[in-house]
Amino acid sequence: MVDMANNDEVRPHRGRATGADAAWAPVTRSSTYELVIDAIEDQIMTGALVVGDLLPPERELASRLRVSRAGVREAIRVLEAYGVLRSEVGSGRGAGTFVSALPSAALEQFLRLHVALSNFRLEEVIEARILLERTSASLAAERVDAAALAELERLLAVMDAPDVSREAFNDADTAFHVAIARAGGNALFSDMTGAIRASLRAPILEAFTKVATWEDIAGTLREQHHGIFRAIADGRADEAAELTATHIRAASDMLPDLSTD
């Protein structure tokens, strides 16, 4: 494997050596697909591959890297899972594997799985949610434009509908918060906001369905949403942030089953 003529080198990738005792780090013998990932990643890190670029066909990549097509495909799957690559079948124009830019779906899947595995506690996730969204709300109050406000109003209307289902309410609720985050202008914030909401979707829906005082809760949430909207529309940044934090805390408290999992 070392004499693989194509990969530049098996660079030690040692990295950190915070002290003399940190030397003799365990050797890591990479598997085939990891080497393929490294090869593609190098191209990305050096800027040789940018969003939109097409990769060589799987068969060619395999023969160039001297690995099987299966190894190449496993590497592509991983980078696809990160939202970095995308594959399309067919021929000509749109076909092939190319560099993509879809971090949000990957983040959602990632967080959803780890929340389900309890690798992150719900309180932690909610704490992160408050942190992100109060900042986003504040930013949104300063930067929001007419189109975003219209979208927010549309979502408020969906939630205000008297016959709205709990599921539809939750989806509009999610979209409302994500839209605010997007209006804040920070893509990382809005993607993480979406991912956090996606990771909480199942427990929230469960709590929504079980709760007896649904109409009361929905009423409170509606009021708070309208308050947040007005603060953002009027450009009152600090108030938008505070209302958002209060709103999220209230929502979490009203759904006690949320924390019992």
Add this chain to the structure above:
Amino acid sequence: MVDMANNDEVRPHRGRATGADAAWAPVTRSSTYELVIDAIEDQIMTGALVVGDLLPPERELASRLRVSRAGVREAIRVLEAYGVLRSEVGSGRGAGTFVSALPSAALEQFLRLHVALSNFRLEEVIEARILLERTSASLAAERVDAAALAELERLLAVMDAPDVSREAFNDADTAFHVAIARAGGNALFSDMTGAIRASLRAPILEAFTKVATWEDIAGTLREQHHGIFRAIADGRADEAAELTATHIRAASDMLPDLSTD
């Protein structure tokens, strides 16, 4: 594809119907490996699979799901990339594929790639860093224990060494901030702090090497680190948060190349 006798079923997976106009959502025909992921994910979501559990052998899983082993392996790769699964070769005890819990490495890889692809701007990432770390510092000031303080002091000593290399300094710097985040007690925060630092490692190191006034910069950073440490050790939460925010902003400003990429 429809008449493929092997897949159990192409269940619609429709799901949300927020309104009448949301009907007729595009059909999504999943690929084999996605179906395998869904199958494993279902087990995780329902709690049938928890951290530490062993999956059936690849060959058995393939025959049970009526797919090829390659398809199973691609699915396992993806979940491995998310830090949800891990595979070990061999036989008996430690061998096989089992449910894991290593979100941090996955988060690092993810963010590093997307920052390299400029899907997230550096300012966004730094904004997120400030948000997370100021909160972590505040939490750490309230909850820190002796062991964590000792570790922080050790890292300070590494950075204080007069002959420390710029790379070693940066690695200790990273470890210092991650240790604070960990002391804060929120795993999501500390994992994200680590991921953000990892995603910035290359640009930071580049800036470190190019900068002429290294000793001045290092001196400032050392001072600020000691200040943050004292505030945390003394339990002054607000001050720790403020100093951290100031520190990060200062570090970003001192490295102007950071924003030019």
Add this chain to the structure above:
DNA sequence: TCCATCATGTGGTCAGACCACAGCGCGGTC
């Protein structure tokens, strides 16, 4: 009793084949 050896079961890798799909170009038809 201990140690070397082999059998077994696991993931890791490979080669080769075929399928499904989408574009492109050729050729026939109007």
Add this chain to the structure above:
DNA sequence: GACCGCGCTGTGGTCTGACCACATGATGGA
């Protein structure tokens, strides 16, 4: 000449079956 249909081609998608590398644990001899 313009249009349509059909097959050719190259792409990813999938499957099969084989073999390798590795760690364990059982087996059997010293």
